[in-house]
Amino acid sequence: MPDKILTVDNISKNFGGVKALSGVSTEIERGTIHSIIGPNGSGKTTLINVITGFYKPESGAILFNGEHMEGLKPHIIARKGIGRTFQNLRLFDSMTAEENIIVAMEKDMKETLWGAFVNSPSIRNIEKSAKEKAHIILKRLEIEDFADRPVAMLPYGTRRLIEIGRALGLNPEILILDEPVAGMNPAESENLMRIIKLLVEEQKITTILIEHDMKVVMNYSDEITVINNGKLIARGVPKDIQSNPVVIQAYLGTGRAGSQGIKEETDASIKN
Amino acid sequence: MNRKINNLSLPVVSLLVILFPLLLNSYYTMRILSTLGIYLIIAMGLNVLLGFTGLVSIGQAGIFGISAYVCGILMERAGVNFWFAFFFAMAVGLLVGLGLGAITLKLESGYLAITTLGLCLMVKNILQNWDSMTNGFEGVIGIPKPSIFGYVIKSQKAVLVTITIFVVIIFWMLRFFLKSKYGRKLRASRDNEIAASMMGINVVSTRLLAFTIASVTAAIAGWLYAGLYGALFPDFFSMDLSVLFMCIVIVGGQGTIWGPIIGSFVVVYGKELLGSLGEGQMLVYGIILVLLCVVQPSGLAGLFEKGFARLREITLKKGEENAR
Numbered sequence: 243m244p245d246k247i248l249t250v251d252n253i254s255k256n257f258g259g260v261k262a263l264s265g266v267s268t269e270i271e272r273g274t275i276h277s278i279i280g281p282n283g284s285g286k287t288t289l290i291n292v293i294t295g296f297y298k299p300e301s302g303a304i305l306f307n308g309e310h311m312e313g314l315k316p317h318i319i320a321r322k323g324i325g326r327t328f329q330n331l332r333l334f335d336s337m338t339a340e341e342n343i344i345v346a347m348e349k350d351m352k353e354t355l356w357g358a359f360v361n362s363p364s365i366r367n368i369e370k371s372a373k374e375k376a377h378i379i380l381k382r383l384e385i386e387d388f389a390d391r392p393v394a395m396l397p398y399g400t401r402r403l404i405e406i407g408r409a410l411g412l413n414p415e416i417l418i419l420d421e422p423v424a425g426m427n428p429a430e431s432e433n434l435m436r437i438i439k440l441l442v443e444e445q446k447i448t449t450i451l452i453e454h455d456m457k458v459v460m461n462y463s464d465e466i467t468v469i470n471n472g473k474l475i476a477r478g479v480p481k482d483i484q485s486n487p488v489v490i491q492a493y494l495g496t497g498r499a500g501s502q503g504i505k506e507e508t509d510a511s512i513k514n
Numbered sequence: 515m516n517r518k519i520n521n522l523s524l525p526v527v528s529l530l531v532i533l534f535p536l537l538l539n540s541y542y543t544m545r546i547l548s549t550l551g552i553y554l555i556i557a558m559g560l561n562v563l564l565g566f567t568g569l570v571s572i573g574q575a576g577i578f579g580i581s582a583y584v585c586g587i588l589m590e591r592a593g594v595n596f597w598f599a600f601f602f603a604m605a606v607g608l609l610v611g612l613g614l615g616a617i618t619l620k621l622e623s624g625y626l627a628i629t630t631l632g633l634c635l636m637v638k639n640i641l642q643n644w645d646s647m648t649n650g651f652e653g654v655i656g657i658p659k660p661s662i663f664g665y666v667i668k669s670q671k672a673v674l675v676t677i678t679i680f681v682v683i684i685f686w687m688l689r690f691f692l693k694s695k696y697g698r699k700l701r702a703s704r705d706n707e708i709a710a711s712m713m714g715i716n717v718v719s720t721r722l723l724a725f726t727i728a729s730v731t732a733a734i735a736g737w738l739y740a741g742l743y744g745a746l747f748p749d750f751f752s753m754d755l756s757v758l759f760m761c762i763v764i765v766g767g768q769g770t771i772w773g774p775i776i777g778s779f780v781v782v783y784g785k786e787l788l789g790s791l792g793e794g795q796m797l798v799y800g801i802i803l804v805l806l807c808v809v810q811p812s813g814l815a816g817l818f819e820k821g822f823a824r825l826r827e828i829t830l831k832k833g834e835e836n837a838r
Contacts, residue, residue: 294712320714332709334702336769344695345702346713351695355723358694359687365694372695412714 246305247272247448248293248416253302253312255285255292255472262288263472265302270416270450274464275442277451279483281493285472286452287329290418293450294326295319306416321349325409326418329452331401335394339385339404342393343376346411379407383437399430403437410441417441418450423458431455435462460484468492528682535674544670548742550782551677552735557762557774558681558688559731564760565768566692567724568704569623573614573630574732574759576637579751581606581736583641586654586746596660596741600734607733611726619721626725634753641748653747660741673742680738684731689771691727700724701769754796758785761799765806767813776814 248270255263263285270276278286291297293304295316304311311319325346334342351372357365380386383403388396393404402422409417419438423431435458442449453459459466459480466483468476470492476483483489538544556574563569581603588594588602610633618629641648648654659668667676691697702710703717711717740746758781766777788795810817 296708296712315716316711317714317716320712326712328709328712332706334705334709336701336705337698341698345698345710345715348695348699349714353695355696358691358696361690361693365690369694408713 245272249305251303253299255299261472266474268467272448273446275449275462277459277463277466280469284470323415325412325414327405327409329420333393338390339393340376340389342408343379343411344372346408347372379410383407416448420452423455532678541670544674548674548677550778551681552739554681554778555684555735556732556759559728560759561763561774563724563728564763567700570627571630572756573633575751575755576634577610577729577732578736579637581733582740582746585737586657586740590657603733603737607730611729615722615725619718634756638752655745657744767815770815773813773815
């Protein structure tokens with residue numbers, strides 16, 4: 243029996259008169275990579291922002307492990323086990339890579355306020371074990387060499403990985419990646435997706451992927467949700483999605499030059 | 515080996531700093547250093563808020579004033595013991611911090627500056643005009659000198675040592691606090707509010723914590739000031755003083771551990787040097803502040819850090835050359 247970790251039920255969100263999302267529903271199965279795709283401005287990031295509590299939906303429900311999430315504050319949803327990255331990086335720039343990750347571990351660090359003021363032995367132990375955990379994450383992401391470097395100085399691709407590492411610091415059940423390979427070259431994106439795939443397989447972290455790179459989406463997704471103009475237009479396995487005429491039309495419009503581009507690209511990537 | 519040195523350095527350095535005033539003879543120097551210590555306590559607390567959390571408070575002199583008057587009046591009229599009055603100072607700090615913070619910090623962060631500015635103006639007015647309680651412009655005088663184990667803290671040297679002890683205690687406590695997960699929470703919510711909340715940090719309560727710590731340290735300074743100086747006048751607790759605290763933090767280097775210490779020496783001694791300028795000194799201050807913000811946002815502490823890094827580079831290079 244399939245096990246739904248997250249249910250998006252009939253979510254609507256308006257900005258002024260603009261309907262960013264109207265009645266979007268989808269379900270995400272535990273332990274899978276689920277992609278959300280759609281043309282620019284279709285409402286993908288808005289949907290993520292609703293799931294993570296940054297926006298309150300006008301109507302509809304978000305169920306995470308059967309529990310209602312809509313209307314909860316972002317930090318509460320995060321603590322329940324939904325970690326995310328951002329389309330335009332949002333790292334804590336004054337900190338090192340390691341510190342960025344430890345920030346997200348905060349909910350599991352039982353440091354008392356008084357203990358923090360007097361640097362009690364238990365605090366020192368907690369800090370030490372947090373560092374060790376952060377190193378494990380950095381190692382998984384193959385960036386342990388950057389642990390003590392201030393993140394502001396690091397190259398873009400590394401910063402992206404640190405952001406993923408930070409989301410992993412939350413020890414999440416769901417990891418939401420908003421365009422993780424944007425701005426990466428094919429080798430870098432291949433490497434990143436390989437690491438993510440390992441995470442999903444070994445730690446059973448359900449991953450929601452928003453991505454424009456069709457090759458990545460088609461190669462790595464277990465299931466795909468397609469939205470356009472704030473509406474759900476298709477949901478299914480990659481093979482069905484890429485031959486779905488509604489999806490192709492949404493992406494390419496009708497009668498534009500080179501309208502076969504995406505289909506050919508995705509076809510090719512599947513064959514690979 | 516290294517670790518052993520580190521473990522020892524805390525008590526040894528602290529003790530040296532506390533005992534240092536015993537070598538002093540000049541009343542004038544001790545008097546300045548005492549005031550500097552009081553300012554430093556407030557600046558260290560303000561640095562937690564301004565430097566590490568990125569929030570502006572122009573009301574530290576107000577909180578300092580409320581606490582000094584509450585403690586001063588209790589000690590002078592109600593005969594409350596100096597050490598016992600500490601708890602009243604704590605109560606004042608917590609009340610103002612949590613109360614004002616809870617109202618303001620849910621709004622956008624800029625509102626804290628405006629609210630605390632209001633607090634500062636209000637406090638000075640109340641202190642000047644509530645004659646029956648604060649004695650108006652004549653001030654609260656004759657607050658009995660505190661004593662410890664029968665020894666009366668009366669001489670300027672004893673006052674300076676007492677203040678230094680509190681400076682050292684508060685320095686270490688804040689330093690540990692800032693290194694803990696709470697310190698990281700403050701910096702995270704300063705660096706990127708949205709990311710912080712998405713990583714499970716309650717940004718509002720984190721800011722409330724920072725503001726409360728700044729309030730409590732200012733209140734502790736007020737208590738020390740009332741007890742050790744023995745006389746309070748309303749004009750002292752003005753907005754200029756709040757601005758002075760901000761100067762100390764910004765000149766020294768906001769968001770650095772050593773910033774307030776460097777800043778308090780530079781600003782307090784600078785003020786002595788510029789004293790002859792009268793009103794003109796605020797102008798000089800203004801210019802220095804603007805220049806610093808533009809040219810060196812991390813203050814003097816940041817400048818020293820850069821210098822040390824440079825020096826290390828040079829010595830490393832020399833070492834390499836020598837090795838060849």
